Amino acid sequence: IPGRTTVVADLDVEDFEKCYRPLAEIDALAAELACRNLTDAMLEELAQELQASAEANIKGDTAAIITHDTRFHELIIDAADNEYIAEISHMLVLHIQRILFAGVVSESVDSTMISSGMPMRRISASQHRGILDALRERDAQRAKTLMREHWLTSMNGSLKDTMESLRQAKASGPDETES
Numbered sequence: 001i002p003g004r005t006t007v008v009a010d011l012d013v014e015d016f017e018k019c020y021r022p023l024a025e026i027d028a029l030a031a032e033l034a035c036r037n038l039t040d041a042m043l044e045e046l047a048q049e050l051q052a053s054a055e056a057n058i059k060g061d062t063a064a065i066i067t068h069d070t071r072f073h074e075l076i077i078d079a080a081d082n083e084y085i086a087e088i089s090h091m092l093v094l095h096i097q098r099i100l101f102a103g104v105v106s107e108s109v110d111s112t113m114i115s116s117g118m119p120m121r122r123i124s125a126s127q128h129r130g131i132l133d134a135l136r137e138r139d140a141q142r143a144k145t146l147m148r149e150h151w152l153t154s155m156n157g158s159l160k161d162t163m164e165s166l167r168q169a170k171a172s173g174p175d176e177t178e179s
Helices: 014-033 040-059 062-081 084-107 118-136 140-172
Strands: none
Touching: 014 062, 014 084, 014 118, 014 140, 040 062, 040 118, 062 084, 062 118, 084 140, 118 140
């Protein structure tokens, strides 16, 4: 409602696939294109983001992990040097954030539940290292494949975590539909 309130749309499970799959393809293309444009300084910056993320993980600083993860992806998008890819990727990431927010906030679930799963953190960190290795080797096809797999793994993990969080919230609260 303009000037009064913001209402988050209900969570639609189909939206996970509708947003993550195109993002997987767009960012895979970005990784492929980045291979020809990345400088040693850019590769070092990517490595620094991974290191900072690992340090944040040790500290249990979820916000910092997300910040460094986001920056890692942004650097690859920037290196692709294609403003249309950047625009589409950014838009899809915003939709994914909305989906995750809707799943968390609409059911009053603790927001750390979705992004705090250690197995997903380890998987993501391992995938990021693989992507960086492929970029360093200028192996465009491998970088593309690994980036696609990374986003699809993220989709499946986020969907699983969100559904579990919603299930727990529903189980712990009164069900208004029952009489």
